[in-house]
Each structure stands twice: as structure tokens, then as C-alpha cells.
Amino acid sequence: MNNFFTKKVNILIISLICTALWGSAFPVVKIGYGLLEIKPFDIYSKIYFAGLRFFIAAIMVFLIHRIIYRENFSVDKSIIKPIIILGLLQTSLQYFFFYIGVANTSGIKSAILQSGSTFFTVIAAHFIYAEDKLNANRIVSLILGFGGVLLINLGKNFDLSFTLIGEGFLIFSALLSTIATIYAKTISNNINPFLISGGQMLSGSLPLLILGKIGMKGAKLNFNLSSFSLLIYAAFISAAAFTLWYMLLKYNPPGKVSIYRLFIPIFGSIFSALFVKGEYFTTNLLLGLILVVLGILALNIDDRIRTHISK
Secondary structure (H helix, E strand, C coil): CHHHHHCHHHHHHHHHHHHHHHHHHHHHHHHHHHHCCCCCCCHHHHHHHHHHHHHHHHHHHHHHHHHHHCCCCCCCHHHHHHHHHHHHHHHHHHHHHHHHHHHCCCHHHHHHHHHHHHHHHHHHHHHHCCCCCCCHHHHHHHHHHHHHHHHHCCCCCCCCCCCHHHHHHHHHHHHHHHHHHHHHHHHHCCCCHHHHHHHHHHHHHHHHHHHHHHHHCCCCCCCCHHHHHHHHHHHHHHHHHHHHHHHHHHHCCHHHHHHHHHHHHHHHHHHHHHHCCCCCCCHHHHHHHHHHHHHHHHHHCCHHHHHHHHC
16 A cells, blocks of 8 residues: 555546546536525535535445445544544634635635645645655745646736635635644544545534534525535545545655645636536636646656756
């Protein structure tokens, strides 16, 4: 397992699968809001929808583990607290701040500030892990990747305004994502990745379900075959992506793999152009994708090649 999850080509492939799944969540959630008849600023219904998504995703993870390994989890009491803490960080608090922040700021700022979690993680890992230091490759990769995200969103009414419940909450969400990533790496050595993924989503979904239901004040979501099917797919996205991601974190430095998360807004824009009305492919999207790909190439270039080029 260690050899498999530490090979560069496998890290690349698994990271792209995770970021493609997370990226597809953007149009899925947008379409889901329409099918469920959730209004743009109905925060509590969105939080409740997120809670349902992660609760079902947790059940999926447990079922997949049962099918693959043909055994139930052996849960030691000592790991319950860390998993609950991760659930509060990764799911409850992060998505609480994220949904409110997105509702109170523009799309371009949401994309840019969400990408900030990558920077926070890489920088934090530099100071926490001796084997996860910043180097020229990572700096170039970050610059190119973030440049790609900026380029995709160029011209979408960007401004320098700042509000606590808008941009401020998105920054909190990015910081929580970083803290959760570092914490997940800390506990992953002793806990099955399936249990980490399913456990954190189960514990994290409950506060979202409770808060959302209370805030909805008796209102209901419009469930039918289409909206329920979309909810199941959204849950599958979280179940598959988080489980694979925690496996990567278990065997690799967080700063190294987190840079790949810059692909999330790229895939989000591509899938939105494919499936969401009013979203289109643009030259900026193509150029942004090229920059992010160049950033990933810079991250993975061998030191020997880099030394040869410098000569």
C-alpha cells in the first residue's frame, strides 16, 4: 500500500480523480438546488441538503468497506474523539462557513478564496513537517496554479469589497480545511482511511442536519426521482473522493498532495460549462487549465531534470 500510494504517477491519477469528483460537485449542487427548489439565499435549506449528502455518503463508505473487506470496523474507544473532532472541522464548521460565505460574495471571490486552502496547507506543512518543506518546484507550481484560477475568473465583476459574513467566512472555511487536512494526516497513521472518511462525515453531518432543519422552520425540500438521484450522486462524490484523499494523506506529506486541489475549480468550471445552463467554455478556461497543468508538471519535475535545465 505504501509503495502504491507514494508513486508519483499514482498520486497524480488519484488526485485527479478526487479533484474531478469534487469539481463535479459544483454543477451537481447548482442543479440540485434547482430541482429541490432551494432559493439562492435560503442558507438553512442548503445546510440541510449538505447534511443529507454527507450522512448518506458516510453510509456508503461503511457499505463499500463491508463489501470489499467482508468485515465490520473494529472501533476502539480511543479513536472516536479524533474522528468526531475531524468531522466538526472538515464537515460541520467548514461547510457552515462555506455556504454562508458563498451566499454573500461573488463567484470569482468564492473560487479564489477557496483556493486559499491550498496555500494555507502548503505553508503550514512547511513549518510542521520536516519532509514537507517549500522548494522551487512547489513555489512555481503554486504561482502557476493560482494564476490559472485567477485567469478562469478574470472579468467576472471582481472588486475589493470585504464583509465578515462573505469573504471573511470563506477565509475561515479555507483555514478550517487546512486545519482538518493537517489533523487528518496526524491521526491517519493509526486509523483505517475508510473509518476516518465515513466517521468524520457521519459525525460532521449531524450538526448540519439539526441546524438546517431548525432554520427551515417546517419547510421541506422538493424530493422526486430526479432530485433524489442527484442527492445520491452528490453523496457518492463525497464518499469516493474523501476516502481516496485520506489514503493519499496517510502515505504522503499534506503539502505535496494539497497542491493538486487547485484542479478543483478547473474541473468545476469545465463540468459547469458542460451541464449548467448559462455556463460556457471560454478561452480563459482553456488557458487557466494549461497554467494549472504546467504547475503540476513543475511540482513533479525530477531534481535531476531541473538541475540539467538550469545548466
